[in-house]
Amino acid sequence: MKDELTKLVPSLRKFAYSLTGNMHDADDLLQSTLEKLLSKSVPEGATLMAWSFRVCRNCWIDEYRAKKVRVNAKEALEHEIKEGQIQVEMDEAITHGVTLKQVSSAMDELPYEQRETLSLVAVQGMSYSDASEVLQVPTGTIMSRLARARAKLSSLLNGQNEVLS
Numbered sequence: 001m002k003d004e005l006t007k008l009v010p011s012l013r014k015f016a017y018s019l020t021g022n023m024h025d026a027d028d029l030l031q032s033t034l035e036k037l038l039s040k041s042v043p044e045g046a047t048l049m050a051w052s053f054r055v056c057r058n059c060w061i062d063e064y065r066a067k068k069v070r071v072n073a074k075e076a077l078e079h080e081i082k083e084g085q086i087q088v089e090m091d092e093a094i095t096h097g098v099t100l101k102q103v104s105s106a107m108d109e110l111p112y113e114q115r116e117t118l119s120l121v122a123v124q125g126m127s128y129s130d131a132s133e134v135l136q137v138p139t140g141t142i143m144s145r146l147a148r149a150r151a152k153l154s155s156l157l158n159g160q161n162e163v164l165s
Contacts, residue, residue, distance in 0.1 A: 004048050005037060011049075012056055019060045032059045076139055080128055083146070106156040114149035121146055 012033060017026035033056040042051050107115055120131040121142070128146075132139040 001042070001048065002038075005034070005052070008049060008052050009034070012052055015053060015056055016060070019057070029056065029060055029063065032063070072140075076128065076143070079143060083143075102157060103153075106153050109156055110149055110152055114145050114152065117142055117145040118149040118153070122150075 009030070013026060013030050016029040016033065017023060020026045020029055033052070036055050036059065037052055042048050107118070110118065116135065117131060120126045120134060121128065126134070128139050128142045132142045135142070
């Protein structure tokens with residue numbers, strides 16, 4: 001098998017390059033592929049060539065997904081920091097002209113999902129990931145619900161302030 005695999009390395013390298021678009025990443029992908037190929041036996045009924053290319057493609061998909069997760073996590077963290085700054089500004093604005101009763105009444109008008117999300121993140125101080133775990137929904141859903149809840153709460157409170165003025 002090792003001799004056959006050695007003959008496939010140039011073709012696998014070209015394939016890895018076609019997937020990644022640069023030689024550095026292609027070499028890393030090739031190394032990961034070879035490690036997996038050498039650690040497992042060829043499935044029954046499959047040719048070494050077909051199996052090798054399938055393993056290479058699967059390694060690339062795994063790495064692509066992992067990179068996507070890392071990028072999304074970084075963006076979520078940046079968004080969380082920005083949202084924290086916006087929340088501080090929003091808290092200051094609300095504190096200047098809204099009573100607790102008004103906030104409570106406005107929160108009662110929010111849909112249940114938004115209310116519970118706002119409560120966990122803004123009131124309890126949970127991180128997006130912790131709230132995501134508690135509610136068993138993706139972090140992106142938490143961020144979306146929170147943004148909609150804040151926008152609705154803000155419009156409700158601004159409407160009440162205009163009526164009270």
